[in-house]
Amino acid sequence: MIDYLIVGQGLAGSCLAWQLLQRGKRVLVLDVPGNNRSSMIAAGLFNPITGKLMTRTWMAETLFSTLFDFYPQVERTLNEKFFFPMPLYRPFLSVQEQNEWMGHSAQPENQKFIDRIHTTSAYGDQAHDSFGGIVIKPCGFVDVPVFLQTVRSFLVQQNAFIEEWFDETQLRHSPTEVTYKQWKASAIIFCTGTSKTNLWKAAPVKPLKGETLTIKLDQKPKLIYNRGVYVVPGKENLYKVGATYETQNLSESITEAAKLELSARTRKLLTLSFEIVDQNWGLRPTSPDRRPMLGHHPDSKNVVIFNGLGTKGVSLAPYFSAHLANWLTGAAEIMPTVNINRFKALYSKS
Ligand SMILES: Cc1cc2nc3c(=O)[nH]c(=O)nc-3n(C[C@H](O)[C@H](O)[C@H](O)COP(=O)(O)OP(=O)(O)OC[C@H]3O[C@@H](n4cnc5c(N)ncnc54)[C@H](O)[C@@H]3O)c2cc1C
Structure with missing residues (x-):
């Protein structure tokens, strides 16, 4: 039994x-x-402020304090490494957005998730950030x-x-x-x-299809970049770029449309040149x-x-x-x- x-x-x-x-x-x-x-x-990303509107994740404090205990505890017990805390940088798209975030950062409930706000370019050698950007914490990824x-x-x-x-x-x-x-x-x-x-x-349970690219970069990104897509470290000098969100076409294969969309968004985010080495798809189990x-x-x-x-x-x-x-x-x-x-x-x- x-x-x-x-x-x-x-x-x-x-x-x-x-x-x-x-x-x-x-x-x-x-x-x-x-x-x-x-x-x-x-891609294994965890990030307490997400989406186009950059909203705080539901139950962020509880979820993030639990995950910061959980994965390291499994790592220690089983003597393996798969949990990688790392800051995440989200470039602003306009002066207006920059001003809005200066305002949000004064609110106590946001302060614990904002590491720093840059009002001028801080990572221009790697990302398009002429309006500056926000460094969000605590972020990182799990090698799932x-x-x-x-x-x-x-x-x-x-x-x-x-x-x-x-x-x-x-x-x-x-x-x-x-x-x-x-x-x-x-x-x-x-x-x-x-x-x-x-x-x-x-x-x-509603399937939400997502596709990712694996890209090769000549230079190591200084942190996780995220705007339109995320660029998360993978194996060696490879990085995962994602993801698409597709509710209608749930074909069990990768698509050219997703490849074009993700590469266009990556070009918009990164100033670094990249080479696509792989593409994957999966179905997320979502609820209404x-x-x-x-x-x-x-x-x-x-x-x-x-x-x-x-x-x-x-x-x-x-x-x-x-x-x-x-x-x-x-x-x-x-x-x-x-x-x-x-x-x-x-x-x-x-
Ligand atoms: C492109 C993409 C990118 C993503 N990126 C992120 C991210 O960066 N961060 C994040 O937090 N989440 C991300 N997700 C979402 C995340 O992957 C899911 O929330 C999570 O993996 C769901 O886990 P699960 O165990 O519920 O489902 P699954 O991972 O689908 O696991 C279900 C398991 O059940 C098994 N199974 C099913 N039926 C049977 C059966 N009859 N007998 C035996 N085994 C069975 C399957 O083989 C499978 O192993 C992403 C998802 C996708 C598709």
């Missing part, structure tokens, strides 16, 4: 497995590594493929990982336990991203209100979901995996804003 069966080992499944093991629970994780799952494509591989190796050592595609027809569940093939558990948690399952077919989805199935308390990490899996997964683990172990209630039961009307119609 195990305590929890977890389906999927992307950011959601990996963080949840870790949190449950930390609480002394026995887990078994099922996954088949695939290159286009969202977590493998993610290394994080996933590290957690997977640890799970394998613990006999807690099986490389297998979960076959729903083999699942039986009663009010007290779930049975899958030879395994019995007290609950099963679906961390399956955009993959559809029958049990959760009415959960409103852009909040994660946690909780149990309407018909079964031990069939659970952890999904909807959307565009911010790196910052959301550490906090909400702990939140879900606390609920599973009876230590807390699920926050109403993230409880899957907020969509009850939607998914009980099916």
Whole structure:
């Protein structure tokens, strides 16, 4: 008998497995590594001020203090490196924007996220910033493929990982336990991203396609640049540029249109010349209100979901995996804003 069966080992499944093991629970994780799952494509960026309107991320303080504990703790325990704090620079596009941010910077709730405001060019040798720009903190990136591989190796050592595609027809569940093939558990948690399952077919997980470029730069950027696109360090002298946001054309392939869009935006951001060496695509699992989805199935308390990490899996997964683990172990209630039961009307119609 195990305590929890977890389906999927992307950011959601990996963080949840870790949190449950930390609480002394026995887990078994099922996954088949695939290159286009969202977590493998993610640039891994975390940044508390995002979007065209540069708004503060929902729950930024809580999420960022949790992630600054979580990833280094996994690094220390498993003796691997995948967490890279690094300042992020966002050039201003006009004097008006510069003035607005001088105003915002006086507000106490913004101060902790603003490292510095430059009113004249500060990084003109690398980026187009004739109106100056803002250095945002705390930012950085997680090398997500290394994080996933590290957690997977640890799970394998613990006999807690099986490389297998979960076959729903083999699942039986009663009010007290779930049975899958030879395994019995007290609950099963679906961390399956955009993959559809029958049990959760009415959960409103909406795929949002994203494409990224991998570019080669002759010079090392002094920090992460972000305006229109982000340029985040990858392997050796390679950098990830992203991303596109596509809700309509969900073709499972890279596109010429995305390549043109991303390279035009990169030229607008960087003064450095670059060479494109690769292009990738993935599907982000988003929710209609852009909040994660946690909780149990309407018909079964031990069939659970952890999904909807959307565009911010790196910052959301550490906090909400702990939140879900606390609920599973009876230590807390699920926050109403993230409880899957907020969509009850939607998914009980099916
Ligand atoms: C182009 C792009 C760029 C991004 N950049 C960033 C970024 O910079 N910062 C950030 O925070 N977020 C970013 N994201 C978003 C981030 O990738 C997601 O929020 C996060 O990875 C979602 O994780 P997940 O575990 O929910 O889903 P997934 O990563 O999709 O993982 C689901 C896992 O479940 C497995 N699975 C599904 N069904 C089954 C089954 N039946 N049996 C076994 N296994 C199964 C899949 O194989 C997969 O491994 C980006 C996403 C994209 C596409």
